[in-house]
Amino acid sequence: MKIVSLQAKRYRRAFRKPLITSHGPISERTGWIIRAENEDGMAGFGEAADSLPGFGKNDTNSVESDQAVLKQLEVALPDVEFDTLWMRFKELIKICPDHASPAMRFGFETAVCDVAARKHEIPLSEWISPFSPSAVPVNYLLPSPVDDWGLVKAEISTCRYPAVKIKVGAGEIADDVATVKKLRTMLDYSPAIRLDANQAWDYDTALAVLDVMSEYDIEYVEEPLKVFDYDLLMRLKEETGIEMAIDESLTLIDDIYELLSRKGSLVLILKPSLLGHILTPRHITLNAGVNDCRAVITSNLETEIGIAAQLHLAASSWDQKETCGLDTLRLFRRGNPALMQVTDGVIKLPSGSGIGDGIGEEIWDNL
Ligand SMILES: [Mg+2]
Numbered sequence: 001m002k003i004v005s006l007q008a009k010r011y012r013r014a015f016r017k018p019l020i021t022s023h024g025p026i027s028e029r030t031g032w033i034i035r036a037e038n039e040d041g042m043a044g045f046g047e048a049a050d051s052l053p054g055f056g057k058n059d060t061n062s063v064e065s066d067q068a069v070l071k072q073l074e075v076a077l078p079d080v081e082f083d084t085l086w087m088r089f090k091e092l093i094k095i096c097p098d099h100a101s102p103a104m105r106f107g108f109e110t111a112v113c114d115v116a117a118r119k120h121e122i123p124l125s126e127w128i129s130p131f132s133p134s135a136v137p138v139n140y141l142l143p144s145p146v147d148d149w150g151l152v153k154a155e156i157s158t159c160r161y162p163a164v165k166i167k168v169g170a171g172e173i174a175d176d177v178a179t180v181k182k183l184r185t186m187l188d189y190s191p192a193i194r195l196d197a198n199q200a201w202d203y204d205t206a207l208a209v210l211d212v213m214s215e216y217d218i219e220y221v222e223e224p225l226k227v228f229d230y231d232l233l234m235r236l237k238e239e240t241g242i243e244m245a246i247d248e249s250l251t252l253i254d255d256i257y258e259l260l261s262r263k264g265s266l267v268l269i270l271k272p273s274l275l276g277h278i279l280t281p282r283h284i285t286l287n288a289g290v291n292d293c294r295a296v297i298t299s300n301l302e303t304e305i306g307i308a309a310q311l312h313l314a315a316s317s318w319d320q321k322e323t324c325g326l327d328t329l330r331l332f333r334r335g336n337p338a339l340m341q342v343t344d345g346v347i348k349l350p351s352g353s354g355i356g357d358g359i360g361e362e363i364w365d366n367l
Contacts, residue, residue: 044114047306048107061101102276118354128316139163163192169200298325
């Protein structure tokens with residue numbers, strides 16, 4: 001298979017309300033949708049979301065640098081013959097220039113893999129692994145601050161999310177504790193509670209907060225410390241009895257493998273668009289399992305095309321059956337979250353081949 005045309009369009013999508021993190025508020029998402037077409041006129045799609053301030057330190061994309069990468073790819077691609085079996089997809093990894101941002105790499109690879117899967121008339125997940133399930137469990141991301149607890153209760157209860165993720169550390173500690181307490185006591189079932197502090201605390205503050213929080217049965221806390229320190233994290237875990245998760249402090253693939261080799265029972269939050277290759281999260285997930293760690297595939301707040309790709313990826317990395325952080329489409333003001341709705345705690349993979357029917361030309365045409 002040859003890719004004879006590569007196009008990209010910019011998108012800008014506003015959130016229903018700004019997301020408050022300890023790195024500051026985020027009010028909109030921008031990035032690229034990439035369209036790759038093969039010699040049969042079949043198209044595949046990928047998304048390269050722009051880097052978010054404070055997240056993904058190795059992601060230094062700019063519109064100009066991305067444009068330069070796209071131009072280079074456009075020139076090089078027609079000469080490359082892709083074998084459409086994923087095990088032989090090495091050409092894909094080699095072709096992207098070294099200076100491409102991880103998100104651009106991920107978006108480009110997704111688009112080409114999408115064409116290959118569509119060519120075989122199978123879902124992307126199945127193209128990667130024939131044993132992939134057709135649905136992925138997801139967590140609920142609690143709005144911060146919560147304006148309407150009635151709505152939150154209705155959303156969680158109706159969809160039966162297996163886990164709820166709460167952003168903490170951006171405001172008063174007492175408010176964070178009150179939020180966790182409220183959530184733990186208002187539902188008619190007990191979802192796992194995940195905290196994400198986005199590097200808000202020093203060690204003593206983290207210890208004090210988590211000591212109080214441990215009463216509410218916390219599954220894990222992401223990035224509790226201002227500065228990544230493996231030994232301190234292990235100490236914090238020991239002292240609080242709460243599992244520790246790593247997200248934005250580790251985006252370099254080599255660092256992740258180094259961490260896995262320590263077998264420290266950590267939870268790795270894997271954001272495919274920050275890791276930079278579509279197949280890397282699956283490989284890390286498989287390695288995490290044999291190294292006493294867990295891996296949770298989580299979006300970097302992409303739109304439909306990026307989320308659909310990551311759902312397929314999560315399904316193909318099924319070995320650990322983790323609840324993923326992929327229910328983020330409903331944070332956007334417009335779009336079509338009905339394409340990937342949560343029922344009984346899972347999102348069913350979009351039907352059809354590649355990343356899914358209705359998630360391709362229809363979205364591209366309306367950008
Ligand atoms: Mg996080």
